[in-house]
Amino acid sequence: MQYRLATSVAAALGALLLGACSSNPEATSTTNNAAVPDYWPSIQSPIAKSDEVEKKVSEMLATMTVKQKVAQIVQPEIRDVTVEDMREYGFGSYLNGGGSFPNNNKHATPDEWIALAEAMYQASIDDSLDGSTIPTMWGTDAVHGHNNVIGATLFPHNIGLGAMRDPALIEKIATATAKEVRVTGIDWIFAPTVAAARDDRWGRTYESYSEDPEVVGAYARAIVTGLQGDISDGNIDDQHVVSTVKHFVGDGGTEHGDDQGNNIADEETLFRIHAQGYVEGLGAGSQSVMASFNSWHGEKLHGNKYLLTDVLKDKMGFDGFVVGDWNGHGQIEGCSNDNCPQALLAGLDVYMAPTPTWKPLFHNLVAQVESGEIPMSRLDDAVRRVLRVKVRVGLFDLPSPANRSLSGDKSIIGHPEHRAIAREAVRKSLVMLKNNDHLLPLEPNSKVLVAGDGAHNIGKQSGGWTITWQGTGNENSDFPGASSIYQGIRQAVSAAGGSAVLSVDGSYDEKPDVAIVVFGENPYAEGNGDIANVEYQRGEKSDLALLKKLKADGIPVVGVFITGRPLWVNPEINATDAFVVAWLPGSEGQGVADVLFTNENGEIAYPMQGKLSFTWPATPYQNPINRGDGKTPQFEYGYGLTYADNTNLPMLNETVEADSSEAADHVIFQQSVQPPWQLVARVNDETGTMNSSVLTVGDMAIRTADRHVQEDTLLMQFGETPATVAFFAPFPVDLLDFTTPNSALAFDVKLQSGTGIQAGIACGDNCAGMVQLGDFMVDSNEWQAVEIPTKCLIEAGANLKEVYASLQLSVKGQAQLSVSNLRLTQHGKPTTHCP
Numbered sequence: 001m002q003y004r005l006a007t008s009v010a011a012a013l014g015a016l017l018l019g020a021c022s023s024n025p026e027a028t029s030t031t032n033n034a035a036v037p038d039y040w041p042s043i044q045s046p047i048a049k050s051d052e053v054e055k056k057v058s059e060m061l062a063t064m065t066v067k068q069k070v071a072q073i074v075q076p077e078i079r080d081v082t083v084e085d086m087r088e089y090g091f092g093s094y095l096n097g098g099g100s101f102p103n104n105n106k107h108a109t110p111d112e113w114i115a116l117a118e119a120m121y122q123a124s125i126d127d128s129l130d131g132s133t134i135p136t137m138w139g140t141d142a143v144h145g146h147n148n149v150i151g152a153t154l155f156p157h158n159i160g161l162g163a164m165r166d167p168a169l170i171e172k173i174a175t176a177t178a179k180e181v182r183v184t185g186i187d188w189i190f191a192p193t194v195a196a197a198r199d200d201r202w203g204r205t206y207e208s209y210s211e212d213p214e215v216v217g218a219y220a221r222a223i224v225t226g227l228q229g230d231i232s233d234g235n236i237d238d239q240h241v242v243s244t245v246k247h248f249v250g251d252g253g254t255e256h257g258d259d260q261g262n263n264i265a266d267e268e269t270l271f272r273i274h275a276q277g278y279v280e281g282l283g284a285g286s287q288s289v290m291a292s293f294n295s296w297h298g299e300k301l302h303g304n305k306y307l308l309t310d311v312l313k314d315k316m317g318f319d320g321f322v323v324g325d326w327n328g329h330g331q332i333e334g335c336s337n338d339n340c341p342q343a344l345l346a347g348l349d350v351y352m353a354p355t356p357t358w359k360p361l362f363h364n365l366v367a368q369v370e371s372g373e374i375p376m377s378r379l380d381d382a383v384r385r386v387l388r389v390k391v392r393v394g395l396f397d398l399p400s401p402a403n404r405s406l407s408g409d410k411s412i413i414g415h416p417e418h419r420a421i422a423r424e425a426v427r428k429s430l431v432m433l434k435n436n437d438h439l440l441p442l443e444p445n446s447k448v449l450v451a452g453d454g455a456h457n458i459g460k461q462s463g464g465w466t467i468t469w470q471g472t473g474n475e476n477s478d479f480p481g482a483s484s485i486y487q488g489i490r491q492a493v494s495a496a497g498g499s500a501v502l503s504v505d506g507s508y509d510e511k512p513d514v515a516i517v518v519f520g521e522n523p524y525a526e527g528n529g530d531i532a533n534v535e536y537q538r539g540e541k542s543d544l545a546l547l548k549k550l551k552a553d554g555i556p557v558v559g560v561f562i563t564g565r566p567l568w569v570n571p572e573i574n575a576t577d578a579f580v581v582a583w584l585p586g587s588e589g590q591g592v593a594d595v596l597f598t599n600e601n602g603e604i605a606y607p608m609q610g611k612l613s614f615t616w617p618a619t620p621y622q623n624p625i626n627r628g629d630g631k632t633p634q635f636e637y638g639y640g641l642t643y644a645d646n647t648n649l650p651m652l653n654e655t656v657e658a659d660s661s662e663a664a665d666h667v668i669f670q671q672s673v674q675p676p677w678q679l680v681a682r683v684n685d686e687t688g689t690m691n692s693s694v695l696t697v698g699d700m701a702i703r704t705a706d707r708h709v710q711e712d713t714l715l716m717q718f719g720e721t722p723a724t725v726a727f728f729a730p731f732p733v734d735l736l737d738f739t740t741p742n743s744a745l746a747f748d749v750k751l752q753s754g755t756g757i758q759a760g761i762a763c764g765d766n767c768a769g770m771v772q773l774g775d776f777m778v779d780s781n782e783w784q785a786v787e788i789p790t791k792c793l794i795e796a797g798a799n800l801k802e803v804y805a806s807l808q809l810s811v812k813g814q815a816q817l818s819v820s821n822l823r824l825t826q827h828g829k830p831t832t833h834c835p
C-alpha cells in the first residue's frame with residue numbers, strides 16, 4: 001500500500017530544502033531567536049490571533065490579582081482537590097488522571113461525571129472567596145476513546161491505528177472521541193501522543209502511531225482536526241474539545257527506550273524524527289502542548305527554555321499554552337513537586353500538580369512573583385495563553401457543563417456509529433505476518449476452537465489506559481456494549497452454521513477443524529511497560545506450549561497476537577500456520593472475526609490490509625531497530641500479507657544469541673514492579689498483592705514514594721508480626737543469565753530501623769537462598785547501594801533456573817525500610833567470598 005506524504009509535511013520539507021522558512025510575524029515574544037536553526041519552521045495556525053480576543057484577555061488580566069493569576073496556571077487532580085478548594089482558589093484547570101473517577105468510583109455514571117464538572121465549574125465562577133469568575137477547564141486522558149468512562153467506545157491504541165495508514169479514519173475517530181468526552185462535561189483532552197517510538201522496549205510504544213515521522217505527522221494533523229473541529233472562525237465549538245500534542249519533545253527516542261529517559265539525538269534529528277507531530281499538530285491548530293518527562297542531553301524538558309520558549313513559542317509561533325506532565329516540574333534539577341519557579345521561567349505555562357503538593361506549589365509561586373524572582377511579564381504571558389484558549393473554546397460564552405449541547409446525552413457514550421468506526425479501525429489495523437497454504441480466510445461454517453487467555457478478555461485486548469491507568473483489574477462486565485474477540489468469532493460462525501467453542505487452555509472433546517489462539521501481552525502503562533529485551537514470554541513460553549500442543553494434535557492453528565509493540569515471537573510464529581497481529585484493538589473485538597472469516601457465500605467481505613508501522617525484530621536484542629538503519633529485521637517496516645499474496649513463510653530462526661556485551665539488567669522494580677513480578681506480602685495467613693500505590697497486610701504496609709522520579713521507591717513498614725515480602729512470579733522464571741561471576745541482586749536501600757532482616761531468592765517449596773541483609777550493607781540509615789552476589793545466594797541454596805521470588809525479604813519484627821532500583825545485574829563488583 002502506498003503511503004502518501006501529507007501535503008503539509010511535504011510543504012514543510014520543501015520549504016526546508018529551499019531554506020525558505022521565514023520567522024513568524026505573529027510570534028508572541030520579542031526574544032531574538034537567531035540561535036534557533038531554520039529547519040524549525042514557523043507555523044501558521046488556522047486560528048489566527050484576533051485583536052478582539054487579545055483585547056478581551058488584556059482587560060481580564062488588568063483586573064487580576066497575583067493569586068488569581070497563579071491559580072490559572074496550577075492544575076490539581078480530582079483525587080486531591082475538592083470543590084471547596086476550587087471555590088477558594090479558582091484553578092484555571094484540573095484533571096483526572098488515568099484510573100481516576102468522580103467519587104473514586106470506577107463505575108461512576110455519565111451523570112456523576114457531569115455533576116462533578118458542574119460543581120467544579122460553579123465553584124470556579126463563584127467569586128465569594130477568590131474574587132474570580134473565570135470558568136475552569138477539565139482535562140482528561142481520552143487517549144483511545146473516552147477511556148476512563150464505563151461504556152465508552154474504545155478505539156484501537158495508536159500502534160494499531162498506525163498500521164491502517166488511514167488519516168481520514170483517524171479524523172473520524174477523533175470526532176467521535178470528542179463527542180463522547182463532551183457528554184461528560186469535559187472540554188479538554190491530553191491527546192494525541194505524537195511520539196515516534198524508536199526503541200520498542202519503551203512501555204509507551206503502543207501510544208505511538210509509528211516509528212516513522214511521516215505517519216505520525218499526517219495522523220497528528222488528522223486527529224487534531226477531528227478533536228477540535230472546524231476552527232476557521234477562531235472557535236472550537238461545543239461538539240469538540242481542546243487537544244494536546246504530547247509529550248514535547250523526544251519522548252520516543254530515549255536511550256534503551258527508557259520511559260522518562262534521556263534523548264541524546266542531535267538537534268536536527270530531534271526535529272526530523274521527533275518533532276513532526278508538532279509541526280503538523282500545531283499546523284492543524286492544537287491549542288495545547290504537553291511538556292515531556294524525558295530529558296534532552298541530560299536536561300529535563302520541563303526546564304528547557306531553549307526548546308519550550310525559543311523553539312516552540314518564538315520560532316514555531318505557538319500561541320496556545322504548554323501544560324506540564326504529572327509533577328514533571330518536580331524532576332527538574334533543583335526543583336521539587338511543591339517548589340519550582342524554574343519551570344515557569346523556562347516556558348511552562350500550566351503546572352500539572354496532581355498530589356496535595358499543589359497547595360505549597362501555589363503559595364510558593366505567589367511568593368516568587370511577589371519577590372520578583374518570577375517576572376510579572378512571564379506570569380502574564382502564561383495566563384494570557386490560558387485565557388486565550390479559554391476564549392477560543394467558548395468558556396466565557398457557553399452555558400455551564402451540565403447545560404451544554406451534548407451534556408448528558410448518554411446515548412452518545414458507546415454510540416453504535418462510534419462502535420462501527422472502531423470496528424472498522426480494528427479490521428484495518430490487523431497485520432498478517434504468516435498465512436501458509438492460505439489457511440486464512442476461514443470458512444464460517446467450521447468447527448472452531450477458540451483458545452488463549454486473550455480470547456475472551458476485553459481488558460487484555462484493550463491494553464493500558466483502559467478504565468484503570470494500567471488497564472489491569474478489569475472484568476468483561478466492566479465493558480458494557482463491547483465484544484471480545486471470541487464473541488465476534490462466535491457470532492460470525494454461528495450465523496453461518498458453524499460452531500465456536502471457547503477453551504482458554506485449548507482442551508477439547510471433539511477435534512475442531514481449526515484452532516484460533518488469542519494470546520499476548522497483558523496491559524501496562526508508561527514505565528511499567530519498559531522491558532529489557534523484546535523476547536515474548538522469556539523463561540515462560542506457556543503460550544508457545546499451547547500452540548505446539550494444538551499443532552501436534554494435527555489441528556491447523558491461527559495465532560492472533562495481542563500486543564503493544566513488535567516482540568520476538570519466532571517460536572510462536574513457527575508453531576502456527578497463520579499469524580495475525582491484532583495490536584490492542586479495544587472494545588470492538590468483532591472486527592477481528594470480520595477479517596478472519598469469509599462471509600456465508602465464501603466471499604472475502606473485508607480485506608486483510610494492515611501494514612507494519614514499526615520494524616519487527618529478528619532477535620530479542622535488536623532494539624532499537626528502525627527502517628533504514630541497516631539492520632536486518634524479521635519483517636520490514638511496511639510488511640503485511642494480504643489474502644492475494646502467495647507467500648509461505650519458512651521456519652524462522654529460534655535460537656537466541658544473547659549479546660553479552662550488552663547484557664541488560666533484569667529490572668524487578670524501577671518506578672513500578674516489572675512483569676512478570678508482582679509484589680506480594682504475607683503476614684501470618686494473610687496475603688496481599690500490591691496493585692495500587694498502597695498495600696496493607698496485617699500490621700505491615702507498603703506504599704510507593706518519590707525519590708528521584710515519581711513512585712520510584714517502595715516504603716515498607718513492618719509491625720510486630722513476622723512478615724514476608726516477595727517480588728513473586730506465578731511461574732518459574734529462568735535467571736541463569738545471572739550466574740556469571742560478577743552477577744548480583746542489586747538495589748538501593750535506606751534502612752531507617754530494624755535488624756535481622758533476611759534477603760534472598762526463592763525457588764519454590766523448600767527452595768530458597770537467603771542471607772542476612774546486614775552483612776551486605778554499611779551501618780547507616782542513609783540511602784546506599786547494596787549488591788548481594790548471586791554466587792552467595794546460590795551457596796545458600798538458590799536455584800536460578802526456577803525462580804519464583806527474585807527478591808524475598810523476611811522480617812522478624814518492627815522495621816522500616818525503603819527500596820528502589822531493584823534488579824539483577826551481570827556487572828556487579830567482583831566477589832571473593834560470601835559472609
Ligand code: BGC
Binds near residue numbers: 097141246326526
Ligand atoms: C502521562 C501523561 C498523562 C498524564 C495525566 C502522565 O503520567 O505521562 O501522558 O496525560 O499523566 O494523566
Ligand code: BGC
Binds near residue numbers: 097099326
Ligand atoms: C495517574 C496517571 C499518571 C500516573 C503517573 C497515576 O496515578 O492516574 O494518570 O499518569 O499516576 O505516575
